Amino acid sequence: MTATATPRTNWAGNIAFAAPDFYRPASLAELRAVVARARQVRVLGTGHAFNDMADSPGAQVSLAGLPPEIEVDSAAGLVRVAAGLTYGDLASRLDRQRFAVRNLASLPHISVAGACATGTHGSGPANQNLSAAVTGLELVTADGDIVELNRGDDAFGGAVVHLGALGAVTRLILELVPSFEVSQRVYEDLPLDVLDDHFGEIMAGGYSVSMFTDWRAPRLTQLWIKSLAEDGTPPVTDEPWFTATPAPTARNPVPGLPAANSTAQLGEPGPWFERLPHFRPEFTPSAGDELQTEYLLPAEHAVDAVHALQRAGDRIAPMLRIGEIRTIAGDELWLSPAYRQDSVAFHFTWLPDTAAVLPVVTLIEQQLAPFGPRPHWGKIFTTPAADLHASYDRLPDFLDLARHYDPAGKFRNAYTARCLGR
Numbered sequence: 001m002t003a004t005a006t007p008r009t010n011w012a013g014n015i016a017f018a019a020p021d022f023y024r025p026a027s028l029a030e031l032r033a034v035v036a037r038a039r040q041v042r043v044l045g046t047g048h049a050f051n052d053m054a055d056s057p058g059a060q061v062s063l064a065g066l067p068p069e070i071e072v073d074s075a076a077g078l079v080r081v082a083a084g085l086t087y088g089d090l091a092s093r094l095d096r097q098r099f100a101v102r103n104l105a106s107l108p109h110i111s112v113a114g115a116c117a118t119g120t121h122g123s124g125p126a127n128q129n130l131s132a133a134v135t136g137l138e139l140v141t142a143d144g145d146i147v148e149l150n151r152g153d154d155a156f157g158g159a160v161v162h163l164g165a166l167g168a169v170t171r172l173i174l175e176l177v178p179s180f181e182v183s184q185r186v187y188e189d190l191p192l193d194v195l196d197d198h199f200g201e202i203m204a205g206g207y208s209v210s211m212f213t214d215w216r217a218p219r220l221t222q223l224w225i226k227s228l229a230e231d232g233t234p235p236v237t238d239e240p241w242f243t244a245t246p247a248p249t250a251r252n253p254v255p256g257l258p259a260a261n262s263t264a265q266l267g268e269p270g271p272w273f274e275r276l277p278h279f280r281p282e283f284t285p286s287a288g289d290e291l292q293t294e295y296l297l298p299a300e301h302a303v304d305a306v307h308a309l310q311r312a313g314d315r316i317a318p319m320l321r322i323g324e325i326r327t328i329a330g331d332e333l334w335l336s337p338a339y340r341q342d343s344v345a346f347h348f349t350w351l352p353d354t355a356a357v358l359p360v361v362t363l364i365e366q367q368l369a370p371f372g373p374r375p376h377w378g379k380i381f382t383t384p385a386a387d388l389h390a391s392y393d394r395l396p397d398f399l400d401l402a403r404h405y406d407p408a409g410k411f412r413n414a415y416t417a418r419c420l421g422r
């Protein structure tokens, strides 16, 4: 198949892809041929990463043209899904069969494969990231071979959060749960010092809880509580919650943006996939004109980390649209930012000014350093490779895996060189 060379960027527009060739195969056979023939290659999902991880010095391949198959095994509670599908596409089709995945990120627009490749997560102290639902995957490796890995295989824990460095993932098998209903309530204005004694309790106040702050004043601007409709917690009431007041109308977590872009609130129950993300599929998620950064660290340091960030509030706030705090249960995936630790995540949605944002990102890394922050692989960070190696004790094993599946380094790029030293 022939390459096209249209100029392309990531979703945020802050990365102009340098890959000279772009392919959109329509079949597995075409994909295998593209990968086998390329000297350098990298898969592009939906391009929502904020850094250059999806770029390649050679070919870039989109799997969006492969058949969008999903195959539900009701008895086993599993779905085999084409890697290029978005969670939005997958979710509505699963729900029609009365199934769900356990959790979703803030937006449904991202591809299943791209999200799992980076350890993308939602919130909830009992909810692991989206990659943790993977029980198997199929990938086309550097020479065009098809490799299948399943939970229980030695390499499996290294292959799920793979940063695109092992091959082109064509299909994933995900664990399912029965479809469920969620209701969402937004509360406003909570003094940050309430978190000193109640952080864990507030985060456990729903199935998935997000705290928002602009770091301008010592307060949470909003709390989004997504509760299982069957639990009814917190009750639909006009009573304050930890002194936060219920928002009287629907809200958008990003200041100045319309509530219509956000999923339904005010306690109205609805299907899991229409409540767990903050943003609706038919609108641009978040602000659109933005950059993002996020760090995960052990949940027990949450309150100390809040104080550390508060001390840098005067540097953070001027560059920030909004900050979000979430929790994620630990997992066993070698490169997962929640690897073997129940985590709190501090997220920053920035104004779209890379030069002005980068020094603040470094400052945040310094503020959080005592707590062992692991950056979100798909966002903007300046963490040196040495610190990443210190954070992930299975990183050497991951590099062995990469050498095994990709001995000539076809799937290497500037990002892997910078972050992994490969």
Ligand SMILES: Cc1cc2nc3c(=O)[nH]c(=O)nc-3n(C[C@H](O)[C@H](O)[C@H](O)COP(=O)(O)OP(=O)(O)OC[C@H]3O[C@@H](n4cnc5c(N)ncnc54)[C@H](O)[C@@H]3O)c2cc1C
Binding pocket: 011, 042, 043, 044, 045, 046, 047, 048, 049, 050, 053, 054, 055, 063, 083, 084, 105, 106, 107, 110, 111, 112, 113, 114, 115, 116, 117, 118, 119, 120, 121, 122, 163, 164, 165, 167, 168, 169, 170, 285, 286, 287, 292, 376, 378, 379
């Ligand atoms: C508005 C917005 C909101 C976000 N909200 C959240 C959130 O709530 N939680 C969170 O954790 N993250 C969030 N993110 C980050 C986002 O989830 C990640 O960057 C995710 O990786 C994006 O998926 P993608 O398909 O766009 O991946 P891409 O950016 O296209 O690619 C990411 C990486 O995956 C690799 N890759 C993609 N597909 C394949 C494949 N089939 N085979 C091999 N490698 C592949 C690429 O090579 C690249 O290395 C958000 C991003 C945006 C823009």
